[in-house]
Structures are given as structure tokens and as C-alpha cells.
Amino acid sequence: MDNAPPKSSPPLEKSKQVLPTAFPQAVLTVDHLLPLIQFKKVSQPLRVRGRVEDVGTWQGNGFGYCYGGLVGANWTLPFRVPLxxxxxxxxxxxxxxxxxxxKDFKVQLQGDIEGRWQSLHREPQEAIPKRTRSVQTLAKFMEHHPVKSIGFLVSGTGWGDLCSAANLPHLAACHRESAHFGDEVQFVQALDRLLKKNVAAVVVAxxxxxxxxxxxxxxxxxxxLIETGLPYYTALGHFDNLHLLDRHSDESFIAPTDVGHRIRNTEEELGARKAAQAESARLRGQLSEVKTExxxxxxxxxxxxxxxxxxxxxxxxxxxxxxALVGTSIALLVAVLLLWFQAN
Structure with missing residues (x-):
């Protein structure tokens, strides 16, 4: 009987990303693939189909990747393909x-797109108009407009995070619309509803x-958003890449909490400035009264x-x-005395 210890499995090696010339004819769904990952011998090339979501990009050192999730009925498989x-x-x-x-110990499908398994009608890209006004930061906007003039186009979580960070009770009275971040048509419809409330700026959170x-x-x-003619601000909750809405916005924030902090800090600064101006006006009035007196x-x-x-x-x-009278009196007295002496 061979008592030799069992051979250990060879360590995982980093894929060299060289795709084989032939793939199996069977096309698996993400849901069919996931159970296979439980076995250590799943190392052969695969052809996997699914619906794409949460596409992102990364670039550096002259090359780049596109990453996202390949969605099945119950599971989502992370993927990476060339940019x-x-x-x-x-x-x-x-x-x-x-x-x-x-590197973070997650399974990822790395390869290239072989094709599409359902026809997809792609809407043509809209031509983005040029700005007709100068950029206006949120703080600059608040110098001339009250907070209640800002309209918010938000998700439920985004609005909650924003209000929690701002900690301003009157923020709840601002106009807002719930936005569907997975559907362009519904998102634009929510924007149209918000504009009917006569807001002066828009925050997308x-x-x-x-x-x-x-x-x-x-x-x-x-x-x-640009065609509204209003300043708009984005807080899409990301740290790495600027997206199209960010690039055309008046000011871009990382997350809704940052917008909340900016609104609160700006209100505090404006309040302190108004208090200082009021005190200065009072002192000038007192000085004017003192000068008048x-x-x-x-x-x-x-x-x-x-x-x-x-x-x-x-x-x-x-x-x-x-x-003069004294002199005249003395002269008269002298004259009288002279006449008296002459008479005697």
C-alpha cells in the first residue's frame, strides 16, 4: 500500500489571456456555469452568454479594459473584455x-466578445448641444438663490444619504422626483415633471x-439636462471615472453625501456672512449717529x-x-473848578 502523501494541487497561475482557437459548440448560461466553478478542474475555455449591466472602463499605460456583469436569471458573473x-x-x-x-479573490470571466445572441436595436446617440451660459458652482448658485429653488432628481437611497449629510429640516420641503436610473425614457420623464415645478437648478443624485x-x-x-438652461449638479456615487453627465455638469460630486455636506456648509457660510454684514451695518449706523451728534x-x-x-x-x-463819559466828566469838573478859582 502506497503511504505517500497525496500530491497537492498546483497553485493557480495568472492567465496569460491567450484565447484558444477553438471553443466548445455548447453555449452555457451564467446560471449553468456557476455550479461548475465549485470544481477545481474548471480551467478550460468557455463560451458564456448573458445580459450586460454596470459597464465601466479602466485605462492606463496605453491599454484599457471594459468590465461589468454578465447577468443570468439568478446570478451575475463579473467579466472583463478589451476596451x-x-x-x-x-x-x-x-x-x-x-x-x-x-487580486481581490473574485472569479471573473476574462476574454473577448464573440457575438450577440439576441438582436439589439441600438438607439442613435443624441447630439449634445453646446452651453449657452457660464458654469456656476453649487455654492455660487446658493449665494443668489434659496435652497428651496433647487430640484432633486434622486433615487430613494440617494435622497436619504443627501438629507442625512445635510441635516437641514427645510431640505425636505424642496421639490424632488424619484428617478429610474435603469431607464433613459423614465428618467427624462421624471426630469420633465421636476421642471414643471419651476425649479432654478437640478441635482442628480x-x-x-x-x-x-x-x-x-x-x-x-x-x-x-443641458437644454433646460439650468445649472445642474451630479452625484452618481463613483470614485474613478467621470461619465458623460459629470463632464457636462456645472459641478460633479462623488456621492449624494458630498452634495448634502456642500449645501449645509454653504448655508452656514452664507449665514455667517449675512450676520457679519448685519453687524457691520449696525456699527456703521451707530457711527453715523455719533457723527451726526x-x-x-x-x-x-x-x-x-x-x-x-x-x-x-x-x-x-x-x-x-x-x-469817554468819565473823561468828559473830568474835563467838565476841571473847567468848573477853573471858573470858580477865577471868580474868587
């Missing part, structure tokens, strides 16, 4: 590739778990001085008259 083969959200595609364990690419890279939605006192002092001068002049004239 040049990037599919659209909602497409039904076949990916020929191999299963690879990524997407919470975690909502689809990103469908709306984030939609030329139709970008066109609709001082002017009155100076005028009164001048009148008193003028009266003193006039009185001194009068007193001077009287003194001169008295001395």
Missing part, C-alpha cells in the same frame, strides 16, 4: 474566455446599488462762540463809552 469591444448596458452577448481569480452607466453615460439624458455739538459750540464774540464786542463798545 475596444466595450458593450452597452442591456446587450445580450456571448463572451469567449477563461475564468480567472482576480444616485444612491449605492443603483445602475450607473445607463444614465451616467446617456447622451439623451445629458442633452435633456458730533456735528450738532460742533454747530452748537460754534454758535456759542459766535455769541461770545458778539458779546465781547458789545462789552468793548460799552467800556469805551464809559471811559
Amino acid at each position: 475596444a469591444a466595450a458593450p452597452y448596458d442591456g446587450e445580450d452577448i456571448i463572451i469567449a474566455g477563461v475564468l480567472t481569480v482576480t 444616485r444612491g449605492g446599488g443603483e445602475k450607473l452607466i445607463t444614465i451616467g453615460n446617456s447622451s439623451r439624458v445629458a442633452k435633456a 458730533l456735528t450738532k455739538k460742533e454747530a452748537e459750540n460754534q454758535r456759542a462762540s459766535d455769541q461770545n464774540v458778539a458779546l465781547e464786542k458789545k462789552l468793548g463798545k460799552r467800556e469805551t463809552l464809559v471811559w
